[in-house]
Amino acid sequence: MAQTDDHTPKVRTRFPPSPTGALHLGGARTALFNWLFSRHHHGDFVLRLEDTDRQRSKEEHVRGILQAMEWLGLDYDEGPFFQSQRFERYCQAVEQLLQSGRAYWCHCSPEILEQKREQAMAAKAKPMYDGACREQGLGPAPGAVVRYKGPRSGNTVYNDLVKGPISFDNAELDDLVILRSDGSPTYHLAVVVDDIDMNISHVIRGDDHVNNTPRQILLYQALDAPLPLFAHVPMILGPDKTKLSKRHGATAVMDYRDLGYLPEAMLNALARLGWSHGDQEMFSRQELIDYFDLDAVGRSAAVFDQDKLLRMNQRYIQAAEASRLAELVRPFLAPRGVERPDPELLSACLPELTPRAKTLLELSEWAEPFLKEEPAMDPAAAQKFLGPAQAPVLERVLALVQELGSAPQAMEEAFQGLTQELGLKMKDVAQPVRVALMGRTFSPGIFEVMAILGPERIKARLKRALDLARE
Numbered sequence: 001m002a003q004t005d006d007h008t009p010k011v012r013t014r015f016p017p018s019p020t021g022a023l024h025l026g027g028a029r030t031a032l033f034n035w036l037f038s039r040h041h042h043g044d045f046v047l048r049l050e051d052t053d054r055q056r057s058k059e060e061h062v063r064g065i066l067q068a069m070e071w072l073g074l075d076y077d078e079g080p081f082f083q084s085q086r087f088e089r090y091c092q093a094v095e096q097l098l099q100s101g102r103a104y105w106c107h108c109s110p111e112i113l114e115q116k117r118e119q120a121m122a123a124k125a126k127p128m129y130d131g132a133c134r135e136q137g138l139g140p141a142p143g144a145v146v147r148y149k150g151p152r153s154g155n156t157v158y159n160d161l162v163k164g165p166i167s168f169d170n171a172e173l174d175d176l177v178i179l180r181s182d183g184s185p186t187y188h189l190a191v192v193v194d195d196i197d198m199n200i201s202h203v204i205r206g207d208d209h210v211n212n213t214p215r216q217i218l219l220y221q222a223l224d225a226p227l228p229l230f231a232h233v234p235m236i237l238g239p240d241k242t243k244l245s246k247r248h249g250a251t252a253v254m255d256y257r258d259l260g261y262l263p264e265a266m267l268n269a270l271a272r273l274g275w276s277h278g279d280q281e282m283f284s285r286q287e288l289i290d291y292f293d294l295d296a297v298g299r300s301a302a303v304f305d306q307d308k309l310l311r312m313n314q315r316y317i318q319a320a321e322a323s324r325l326a327e328l329v330r331p332f333l334a335p336r337g338v339e340r341p342d343p344e345l346l347s348a349c350l351p352e353l354t355p356r357a358k359t360l361l362e363l364s365e366w367a368e369p370f371l372k373e374e375p376a377m378d379p380a381a382a383q384k385f386l387g388p389a390q391a392p393v394l395e396r397v398l399a400l401v402q403e404l405g406s407a408p409q410a411m412e413e414a415f416q417g418l419t420q421e422l423g424l425k426m427k428d429v430a431q432p433v434r435v436a437l438m439g440r441t442f443s444p445g446i447f448e449v450m451a452i453l454g455p456e457r458i459k460a461r462l463k464r465a466l467d468l469a470r471e
Protein backbone atom coordinates (compact mmCIF):
# COMPACT_ATOMS: atom_id res chain seq x y z
CA MET A 1 0.00 0.00 0.00
CA ALA A 2 1.21 3.51 -0.74
CA GLN A 3 2.17 5.58 2.27
CA THR A 4 1.45 9.22 2.87
CA ASP A 5 3.84 11.41 4.82
CA ASP A 6 2.27 10.54 8.14
CA HIS A 7 2.65 6.83 7.28
CA THR A 8 -1.05 6.07 7.15
CA PRO A 9 -1.83 4.14 4.02
CA LYS A 10 -3.06 6.45 1.29
CA VAL A 11 -6.46 5.60 -0.10
CA ARG A 12 -6.14 4.49 -3.71
CA THR A 13 -9.16 3.12 -5.50
CA ARG A 14 -9.64 1.99 -9.04
CA PHE A 15 -12.32 1.50 -11.62
CA PRO A 16 -11.45 -1.30 -14.03
CA PRO A 17 -14.19 -1.70 -16.66
CA SER A 18 -13.86 -4.20 -19.48
CA PRO A 19 -14.49 -2.30 -22.73
CA THR A 20 -16.81 -4.93 -24.12
CA GLY A 21 -19.91 -2.71 -24.11
CA ALA A 22 -21.33 0.59 -22.97
CA LEU A 23 -20.97 1.79 -19.38
CA HIS A 24 -24.08 0.55 -17.60
CA LEU A 25 -25.71 1.77 -14.43
CA GLY A 26 -24.03 -0.93 -12.33
CA GLY A 27 -20.58 -0.06 -13.64
CA ALA A 28 -21.22 3.65 -13.24
CA ARG A 29 -22.33 3.13 -9.65
CA THR A 30 -19.11 1.18 -8.99
CA ALA A 31 -17.08 3.96 -10.60
CA LEU A 32 -18.90 6.57 -8.54
CA PHE A 33 -18.42 4.77 -5.21
CA ASN A 34 -14.71 4.36 -5.89
CA TRP A 35 -14.42 7.98 -6.96
CA LEU A 36 -16.36 9.26 -3.95
CA PHE A 37 -14.40 7.13 -1.54
CA SER A 38 -11.06 8.37 -2.88
CA ARG A 39 -12.23 11.99 -2.97
CA HIS A 40 -13.64 11.76 0.56
CA HIS A 41 -10.36 10.40 1.87
CA HIS A 42 -8.15 12.70 -0.22
CA GLY A 43 -6.80 9.69 -2.05
CA ASP A 44 -6.28 8.76 -5.69
CA PHE A 45 -8.64 7.27 -8.20
CA VAL A 46 -7.18 5.13 -10.98
CA LEU A 47 -8.86 4.22 -14.26
CA ARG A 48 -7.84 0.98 -15.90
CA LEU A 49 -9.33 -0.68 -18.96
CA GLU A 50 -9.37 -4.43 -18.68
CA ASP A 51 -9.06 -5.25 -22.34
CA THR A 52 -7.33 -8.61 -22.20
CA ASP A 53 -10.21 -10.15 -24.14
CA ARG A 54 -9.00 -8.98 -27.55
CA GLN A 55 -12.06 -10.36 -29.32
CA ARG A 56 -14.68 -8.55 -27.31
CA SER A 57 -12.80 -5.39 -26.37
CA LYS A 58 -13.52 -2.55 -28.77
CA GLU A 59 -12.03 0.89 -29.23
CA GLU A 60 -15.53 2.38 -29.51
CA HIS A 61 -16.42 1.00 -26.08
CA VAL A 62 -13.26 2.53 -24.62
CA ARG A 63 -14.33 5.88 -26.05
CA GLY A 64 -17.88 5.39 -24.78
CA ILE A 65 -16.70 4.61 -21.25
CA LEU A 66 -14.35 7.61 -21.18
CA GLN A 67 -17.16 9.84 -22.44
CA ALA A 68 -19.56 8.57 -19.81
CA MET A 69 -16.98 9.18 -17.07
CA GLU A 70 -16.50 12.69 -18.37
CA TRP A 71 -20.22 13.33 -18.56
CA LEU A 72 -20.61 12.24 -14.95
CA GLY A 73 -17.61 14.34 -13.95
CA LEU A 74 -15.68 11.36 -12.56
CA ASP A 75 -12.12 12.54 -13.07
CA TYR A 76 -9.21 10.21 -12.41
CA ASP A 77 -5.74 10.87 -11.10
CA GLU A 78 -4.01 8.11 -13.02
CA GLY A 79 -4.75 6.26 -16.23
CA PRO A 80 -6.41 5.22 -18.30
CA PHE A 81 -4.14 2.19 -18.16
CA PHE A 82 -4.70 -0.64 -20.60
CA GLN A 83 -4.12 -4.22 -19.60
CA SER A 84 -3.36 -5.09 -23.22
CA GLN A 85 -0.16 -3.06 -22.84
CA ARG A 86 0.99 -4.92 -19.77
CA PHE A 87 1.23 -8.53 -20.99
CA GLU A 88 4.95 -8.65 -20.35
CA ARG A 89 4.38 -7.78 -16.70
CA TYR A 90 1.75 -10.52 -16.32
CA CYS A 91 4.09 -13.07 -17.87
CA GLN A 92 6.74 -12.01 -15.41
CA ALA A 93 4.31 -12.63 -12.53
CA VAL A 94 3.44 -16.05 -13.96
CA GLU A 95 7.15 -16.82 -14.16
CA GLN A 96 7.55 -15.77 -10.52
CA LEU A 97 4.73 -18.11 -9.48
CA LEU A 98 6.16 -21.00 -11.51
CA GLN A 99 9.60 -20.44 -9.97
CA SER A 100 8.26 -20.40 -6.43
CA GLY A 101 6.21 -23.55 -7.00
CA ARG A 102 2.89 -21.68 -6.68
CA ALA A 103 1.88 -22.43 -10.25
CA TYR A 104 2.27 -25.29 -12.69
CA TRP A 105 1.87 -26.13 -16.36
CA CYS A 106 -1.25 -28.07 -17.19
CA HIS A 107 -1.55 -30.12 -20.36
CA CYS A 108 -5.16 -31.21 -19.99
CA SER A 109 -6.92 -30.63 -23.29
CA PRO A 110 -10.24 -28.79 -23.42
CA GLU A 111 -11.86 -32.08 -24.51
CA ILE A 112 -10.59 -33.95 -21.46
CA LEU A 113 -11.66 -31.12 -19.16
CA GLU A 114 -15.11 -31.12 -20.72
CA GLN A 115 -15.40 -34.89 -20.28
CA LYS A 116 -14.45 -34.60 -16.62
CA ARG A 117 -16.88 -31.76 -16.16
CA GLU A 118 -19.71 -33.84 -17.58
CA GLN A 119 -18.78 -36.79 -15.37
CA ALA A 120 -18.84 -34.52 -12.31
CA MET A 121 -22.22 -33.09 -13.29
CA ALA A 122 -23.62 -36.58 -13.83
CA ALA A 123 -22.39 -37.56 -10.36
CA LYS A 124 -23.98 -34.36 -9.00
CA ALA A 125 -20.56 -33.17 -7.84
CA LYS A 126 -19.31 -29.61 -8.18
CA PRO A 127 -17.36 -29.49 -11.44
CA MET A 128 -13.85 -28.41 -10.64
CA TYR A 129 -10.39 -29.10 -11.93
CA ASP A 130 -9.16 -32.37 -10.44
CA GLY A 131 -5.52 -31.35 -10.27
CA ALA A 132 -4.35 -34.03 -12.72
CA CYS A 133 -1.26 -32.02 -13.73
CA ARG A 134 -0.61 -30.50 -10.31
CA GLU A 135 2.26 -32.71 -9.29
CA GLN A 136 3.50 -33.71 -12.75
CA GLY A 137 6.29 -31.17 -13.06
CA LEU A 138 5.29 -30.44 -16.66
CA GLY A 139 6.80 -27.73 -18.81
CA PRO A 140 5.38 -25.49 -21.54
CA ALA A 141 3.90 -27.22 -24.58
CA PRO A 142 1.56 -26.27 -27.39
CA GLY A 143 -1.94 -25.90 -25.97
CA ALA A 144 -0.69 -25.93 -22.35
CA VAL A 145 -1.93 -23.44 -19.76
CA VAL A 146 -0.50 -22.33 -16.41
CA ARG A 147 -2.59 -22.89 -13.30
CA TYR A 148 -2.24 -21.41 -9.88
CA LYS A 149 -1.46 -24.09 -7.28
CA GLY A 150 -3.90 -23.41 -4.49
CA PRO A 151 -3.92 -24.83 -0.97
CA ARG A 152 -6.08 -27.92 -0.61
CA SER A 153 -7.06 -27.34 3.00
CA GLY A 154 -7.79 -24.52 5.39
CA ASN A 155 -9.89 -21.44 4.87
CA THR A 156 -9.43 -18.11 3.21
CA VAL A 157 -10.97 -15.45 5.36
CA TYR A 158 -11.36 -11.74 4.91
CA ASN A 159 -13.38 -8.93 6.37
CA ASP A 160 -15.53 -7.33 3.72
CA LEU A 161 -16.08 -3.65 4.44
CA VAL A 162 -19.72 -3.97 3.43
CA LYS A 163 -20.62 -7.60 4.03
CA GLY A 164 -18.56 -8.30 7.15
CA PRO A 165 -16.39 -11.39 7.71
CA ILE A 166 -16.41 -13.89 4.85
CA SER A 167 -14.80 -17.29 4.86
CA PHE A 168 -14.21 -19.75 2.02
CA ASP A 169 -13.12 -23.35 2.27
CA ASN A 170 -9.94 -23.66 0.19
CA ALA A 171 -10.86 -27.20 -0.84
CA GLU A 172 -13.78 -25.65 -2.77
CA LEU A 173 -11.48 -23.45 -4.82
CA ASP A 174 -9.97 -25.23 -7.78
CA ASP A 175 -6.66 -24.38 -9.41
CA LEU A 176 -7.35 -21.39 -11.59
CA VAL A 177 -5.90 -20.94 -15.03
CA ILE A 178 -3.72 -17.82 -14.87
CA LEU A 179 -2.12 -18.00 -18.32
CA ARG A 180 -4.09 -19.22 -21.34
CA SER A 181 -2.59 -21.42 -24.04
CA ASP A 182 -2.35 -18.39 -26.34
CA GLY A 183 -0.08 -16.69 -23.79
CA SER A 184 -2.71 -14.21 -22.56
CA PRO A 185 -3.30 -13.73 -18.84
CA THR A 186 -6.70 -14.42 -17.30
CA TYR A 187 -8.76 -11.81 -15.46
CA HIS A 188 -7.78 -13.07 -12.00
CA LEU A 189 -4.06 -12.81 -12.62
CA ALA A 190 -4.17 -9.47 -14.42
CA VAL A 191 -6.45 -7.83 -11.86
CA VAL A 192 -4.28 -8.91 -8.95
CA VAL A 193 -0.98 -7.94 -10.59
CA ASP A 194 -2.41 -4.55 -11.53
CA ASP A 195 -3.90 -3.86 -8.14
CA ILE A 196 -0.53 -4.71 -6.59
CA ASP A 197 1.47 -2.60 -9.04
CA MET A 198 -0.95 0.30 -8.81
CA ASN A 199 -0.88 0.27 -5.01
CA ILE A 200 -4.63 -0.10 -4.73
CA SER A 201 -5.71 0.15 -1.10
CA HIS A 202 -9.45 -0.51 -1.50
CA VAL A 203 -11.19 -2.72 -4.03
CA ILE A 204 -14.80 -1.57 -4.20
CA ARG A 205 -16.90 -3.53 -6.68
CA GLY A 206 -20.20 -5.28 -7.30
CA ASP A 207 -21.01 -8.26 -5.15
CA ASP A 208 -21.02 -10.54 -8.18
CA HIS A 209 -17.26 -10.55 -7.50
CA VAL A 210 -17.48 -11.88 -3.93
CA ASN A 211 -16.66 -15.41 -5.04
CA ASN A 212 -13.60 -14.18 -6.93
CA THR A 213 -12.14 -12.56 -3.86
CA PRO A 214 -10.72 -15.61 -2.03
CA ARG A 215 -9.03 -16.78 -5.23
CA GLN A 216 -7.54 -13.34 -5.68
CA ILE A 217 -6.45 -13.18 -2.06
CA LEU A 218 -4.57 -16.43 -2.55
CA LEU A 219 -2.85 -14.94 -5.57
CA TYR A 220 -1.78 -11.86 -3.58
CA GLN A 221 -0.32 -14.15 -0.98
CA ALA A 222 1.45 -16.26 -3.57
CA LEU A 223 2.95 -13.09 -5.00
CA ASP A 224 4.03 -11.97 -1.50
CA ALA A 225 2.01 -8.79 -1.78
CA PRO A 226 0.00 -7.02 0.93
CA LEU A 227 -3.76 -7.33 0.60
CA PRO A 228 -6.03 -4.42 -0.21
CA LEU A 229 -9.30 -4.07 1.65
CA PHE A 230 -12.37 -5.35 -0.16
CA ALA A 231 -15.87 -3.91 -0.25
CA HIS A 232 -18.61 -5.57 -2.25
CA VAL A 233 -21.59 -3.39 -2.93
CA PRO A 234 -25.06 -4.87 -3.30
CA MET A 235 -26.57 -5.71 -6.65
CA ILE A 236 -29.04 -3.44 -8.38
CA LEU A 237 -32.65 -4.49 -8.94
CA GLY A 238 -35.55 -2.96 -10.82
CA PRO A 239 -38.67 -1.76 -8.94
CA ASP A 240 -40.15 -5.26 -9.34
CA LYS A 241 -37.16 -6.62 -7.40
CA THR A 242 -35.72 -8.56 -10.31
CA LYS A 243 -32.20 -8.00 -11.57
CA LEU A 244 -31.97 -4.68 -13.38
CA SER A 245 -32.22 -5.16 -17.14
CA LYS A 246 -33.45 -3.49 -20.30
CA ARG A 247 -37.00 -4.38 -19.30
CA HIS A 248 -36.73 -1.67 -16.65
CA GLY A 249 -35.71 1.04 -19.12
CA ALA A 250 -32.41 2.31 -20.43
CA THR A 251 -29.42 0.67 -18.79
CA ALA A 252 -26.53 2.51 -20.45
CA VAL A 253 -25.47 5.74 -18.77
CA MET A 254 -25.16 7.65 -22.03
CA ASP A 255 -28.71 6.73 -23.00
CA TYR A 256 -29.78 8.87 -20.08
CA ARG A 257 -27.77 11.78 -21.40
CA ASP A 258 -29.45 11.33 -24.78
CA LEU A 259 -32.87 11.19 -23.16
CA GLY A 260 -32.22 14.57 -21.58
CA TYR A 261 -31.11 13.79 -18.06
CA LEU A 262 -28.71 16.07 -16.25
CA PRO A 263 -25.48 14.49 -15.02
CA GLU A 264 -26.13 15.68 -11.48
CA ALA A 265 -29.50 13.88 -11.43
CA MET A 266 -27.82 10.73 -12.69
CA LEU A 267 -25.01 11.03 -10.17
CA ASN A 268 -27.50 11.49 -7.39
CA ALA A 269 -29.55 8.48 -8.42
CA LEU A 270 -26.41 6.34 -8.75
CA ALA A 271 -25.16 7.42 -5.34
CA ARG A 272 -28.43 6.32 -3.78
CA LEU A 273 -28.04 2.80 -5.17
CA GLY A 274 -26.98 1.15 -1.97
CA TRP A 275 -25.86 4.23 -0.06
CA SER A 276 -27.87 6.72 1.96
CA HIS A 277 -27.38 9.66 4.27
CA GLY A 278 -30.36 9.95 6.57
CA ASP A 279 -33.44 10.89 4.58
CA GLN A 280 -31.68 13.33 2.30
CA GLU A 281 -32.76 12.90 -1.31
CA MET A 282 -30.76 15.45 -3.25
CA PHE A 283 -27.05 16.00 -2.88
CA SER A 284 -24.63 18.37 -4.47
CA ARG A 285 -21.40 16.85 -5.76
CA GLN A 286 -19.55 18.30 -2.78
CA GLU A 287 -22.09 16.92 -0.32
CA LEU A 288 -21.69 13.48 -1.82
CA ILE A 289 -17.93 13.74 -1.36
CA ASP A 290 -18.30 15.04 2.19
CA TYR A 291 -20.82 12.44 3.34
CA PHE A 292 -19.83 9.33 1.40
CA ASP A 293 -18.22 6.48 3.26
CA LEU A 294 -18.46 2.74 3.09
CA ASP A 295 -20.06 2.33 6.51
CA ALA A 296 -23.29 3.77 5.11
CA VAL A 297 -23.40 1.32 2.20
CA GLY A 298 -26.17 -1.18 2.88
CA ARG A 299 -26.02 -4.93 2.51
CA SER A 300 -29.37 -5.42 0.88
CA ALA A 301 -29.98 -5.09 -2.84
CA ALA A 302 -30.48 -1.59 -4.19
CA VAL A 303 -33.51 -0.65 -6.26
CA PHE A 304 -33.20 1.58 -9.31
CA ASP A 305 -36.39 3.52 -9.84
CA GLN A 306 -36.54 5.36 -13.11
CA ASP A 307 -39.60 7.40 -12.10
CA LYS A 308 -37.71 8.68 -9.13
CA LEU A 309 -34.81 9.64 -11.37
CA LEU A 310 -37.23 11.47 -13.61
CA ARG A 311 -38.66 13.47 -10.71
CA MET A 312 -35.14 14.18 -9.54
CA ASN A 313 -34.18 15.34 -13.00
CA GLN A 314 -37.08 17.76 -13.04
CA ARG A 315 -35.89 19.25 -9.79
CA TYR A 316 -32.35 19.60 -11.11
CA ILE A 317 -33.62 21.22 -14.30
CA GLN A 318 -35.45 23.78 -12.23
CA ALA A 319 -32.43 24.35 -10.04
CA ALA A 320 -29.99 24.70 -12.96
CA GLU A 321 -28.65 28.12 -13.86
CA ALA A 322 -30.36 29.62 -16.89
CA SER A 323 -27.15 30.08 -18.88
CA ARG A 324 -26.11 26.47 -18.29
CA LEU A 325 -29.55 25.17 -19.16
CA ALA A 326 -29.41 27.13 -22.41
CA GLU A 327 -26.17 25.33 -23.25
CA LEU A 328 -27.51 21.93 -22.17
CA VAL A 329 -30.67 22.15 -24.24
CA ARG A 330 -28.89 23.13 -27.47
CA PRO A 331 -27.96 19.59 -28.58
CA PHE A 332 -31.65 18.69 -28.25
CA LEU A 333 -32.76 21.67 -30.31
CA ALA A 334 -30.46 21.02 -33.24
CA PRO A 335 -32.26 17.85 -34.43
CA ARG A 336 -35.50 19.88 -34.30
CA GLY A 337 -34.12 22.26 -36.87
CA VAL A 338 -33.02 24.93 -34.39
CA GLU A 339 -29.29 25.00 -35.02
CA ARG A 340 -28.48 28.43 -33.65
CA PRO A 341 -31.20 29.58 -31.28
CA ASP A 342 -31.47 33.32 -30.68
CA PRO A 343 -29.78 33.56 -27.27
CA GLU A 344 -32.09 36.28 -25.98
CA LEU A 345 -35.20 34.47 -27.04
CA LEU A 346 -33.92 31.23 -25.53
CA SER A 347 -33.18 32.83 -22.17
CA ALA A 348 -36.53 34.57 -22.26
CA CYS A 349 -38.52 31.38 -22.77
CA LEU A 350 -36.60 28.99 -20.50
CA PRO A 351 -37.94 30.24 -17.13
CA GLU A 352 -41.45 29.82 -18.44
CA LEU A 353 -40.76 26.30 -19.72
CA THR A 354 -38.56 24.67 -17.08
CA PRO A 355 -41.45 24.00 -14.66
CA ARG A 356 -43.10 21.99 -17.44
CA ALA A 357 -40.12 19.86 -18.44
CA LYS A 358 -38.88 16.72 -16.73
CA THR A 359 -36.05 16.25 -19.22
CA LEU A 360 -34.00 18.38 -21.59
CA LEU A 361 -35.77 16.56 -24.40
CA GLU A 362 -39.13 17.78 -23.14
CA LEU A 363 -37.66 21.21 -22.63
CA SER A 364 -36.54 21.31 -26.25
CA GLU A 365 -40.01 20.22 -27.34
CA TRP A 366 -41.56 23.13 -25.47
CA ALA A 367 -38.94 25.58 -26.69
CA GLU A 368 -39.00 24.65 -30.36
CA PRO A 369 -42.00 26.76 -31.46
CA PHE A 370 -40.60 29.82 -29.73
CA LEU A 371 -37.24 29.53 -31.41
CA LYS A 372 -38.18 28.59 -34.94
CA GLU A 373 -38.55 31.42 -37.39
CA GLU A 374 -41.69 29.67 -38.60
CA PRO A 375 -42.88 27.06 -36.14
CA ALA A 376 -44.24 23.86 -37.59
CA MET A 377 -48.02 24.03 -37.94
CA ASP A 378 -50.11 21.18 -36.61
CA PRO A 379 -52.61 20.61 -39.43
CA ALA A 380 -55.40 19.52 -37.08
CA ALA A 381 -54.95 22.63 -34.95
CA ALA A 382 -54.88 24.85 -38.05
CA GLN A 383 -58.00 23.18 -39.39
CA LYS A 384 -59.86 23.79 -36.18
CA PHE A 385 -58.62 27.24 -35.19
CA LEU A 386 -57.31 28.97 -38.29
CA GLY A 387 -60.33 29.14 -40.60
CA PRO A 388 -62.26 32.02 -42.19
CA ALA A 389 -64.32 32.32 -38.99
CA GLN A 390 -61.22 33.22 -36.99
CA ALA A 391 -59.70 35.58 -39.54
CA PRO A 392 -61.45 38.71 -38.18
CA VAL A 393 -60.29 37.93 -34.63
CA LEU A 394 -56.71 37.46 -35.78
CA GLU A 395 -56.87 40.70 -37.73
CA ARG A 396 -58.03 42.57 -34.67
CA VAL A 397 -55.27 41.06 -32.53
CA LEU A 398 -52.72 42.03 -35.18
CA ALA A 399 -53.94 45.60 -35.04
CA LEU A 400 -53.81 45.59 -31.24
CA VAL A 401 -50.21 44.40 -31.22
CA GLN A 402 -49.28 47.00 -33.83
CA GLU A 403 -50.76 49.64 -31.62
CA LEU A 404 -49.84 48.45 -28.13
CA GLY A 405 -46.86 46.08 -28.37
CA SER A 406 -46.97 42.81 -26.46
CA ALA A 407 -46.57 43.55 -22.74
CA PRO A 408 -48.72 41.08 -20.74
CA GLN A 409 -50.91 43.56 -18.89
CA ALA A 410 -51.72 45.66 -21.95
CA MET A 411 -52.53 42.53 -23.91
CA GLU A 412 -54.72 41.06 -21.24
CA GLU A 413 -56.80 44.23 -21.05
CA ALA A 414 -56.97 44.46 -24.82
CA PHE A 415 -58.08 40.84 -25.15
CA GLN A 416 -60.78 41.41 -22.54
CA GLY A 417 -62.04 44.45 -24.43
CA LEU A 418 -62.05 42.44 -27.62
CA THR A 419 -64.00 39.51 -26.19
CA GLN A 420 -66.65 41.87 -24.81
CA GLU A 421 -66.93 43.73 -28.06
CA LEU A 422 -67.23 40.60 -30.18
CA GLY A 423 -69.31 38.65 -27.65
CA LEU A 424 -66.70 35.89 -27.46
CA LYS A 425 -65.16 33.87 -24.67
CA MET A 426 -61.49 34.38 -23.85
CA LYS A 427 -60.62 30.97 -25.26
CA ASP A 428 -62.22 31.89 -28.61
CA VAL A 429 -59.58 34.56 -28.93
CA ALA A 430 -56.67 32.95 -27.12
CA GLN A 431 -56.76 29.59 -28.88
CA PRO A 432 -56.54 30.87 -32.49
CA VAL A 433 -53.80 33.25 -31.40
CA ARG A 434 -51.95 30.39 -29.71
CA VAL A 435 -52.14 28.21 -32.80
CA ALA A 436 -51.07 31.18 -34.93
CA LEU A 437 -48.04 31.86 -32.72
CA MET A 438 -47.03 28.35 -31.66
CA GLY A 439 -48.43 26.12 -34.41
CA ARG A 440 -50.09 23.95 -31.77
CA THR A 441 -52.85 24.00 -29.19
CA PHE A 442 -50.70 23.82 -26.07
CA SER A 443 -48.21 26.33 -24.73
CA PRO A 444 -47.65 28.42 -21.63
CA GLY A 445 -50.26 31.13 -20.99
CA ILE A 446 -50.94 33.18 -24.10
CA PHE A 447 -49.84 36.49 -22.56
CA GLU A 448 -46.55 34.96 -21.41
CA VAL A 449 -46.04 33.59 -24.91
CA MET A 450 -46.68 37.02 -26.42
CA ALA A 451 -44.38 38.77 -23.98
CA ILE A 452 -41.58 36.33 -24.82
CA LEU A 453 -42.00 36.54 -28.59
CA GLY A 454 -42.26 40.33 -28.76
CA PRO A 455 -44.29 42.36 -31.28
CA GLU A 456 -42.21 41.71 -34.41
CA ARG A 457 -42.39 37.93 -34.23
CA ILE A 458 -46.04 38.06 -33.23
CA LYS A 459 -46.91 40.19 -36.23
CA ALA A 460 -45.05 37.93 -38.66
CA ARG A 461 -46.73 34.84 -37.24
CA LEU A 462 -50.19 36.38 -37.18
CA LYS A 463 -49.79 37.37 -40.82
CA ARG A 464 -48.81 33.85 -41.75
CA ALA A 465 -51.82 32.51 -39.85
CA LEU A 466 -54.09 34.99 -41.58
CA ASP A 467 -52.88 33.79 -44.94
CA LEU A 468 -53.82 30.29 -43.86
CA ALA A 469 -57.15 31.34 -42.37
CA ARG A 470 -58.23 33.15 -45.51
CA GLU A 471 -57.36 30.30 -47.87
Ligand code: GLU
Pocket (backbone or CB within 6 Å): 016, 017, 018, 050, 191, 204, 205, 209
Ligand atom coordinates in the same frame (compact mmCIF):
# COMPACT_ATOMS: atom_id res chain seq x y z
N1 GLU B 1 -13.04 -5.89 -15.36
C1 GLU B 1 -13.78 -6.43 -14.26
C2 GLU B 1 -15.26 -6.14 -14.49
O1 GLU B 1 -15.58 -5.27 -15.29
C3 GLU B 1 -13.30 -5.79 -12.98
C4 GLU B 1 -13.72 -6.47 -11.78
C5 GLU B 1 -12.97 -6.00 -10.54
O2 GLU B 1 -13.29 -4.91 -10.05
O3 GLU B 1 -12.08 -6.68 -10.09
O4 GLU B 1 -16.11 -6.78 -13.92
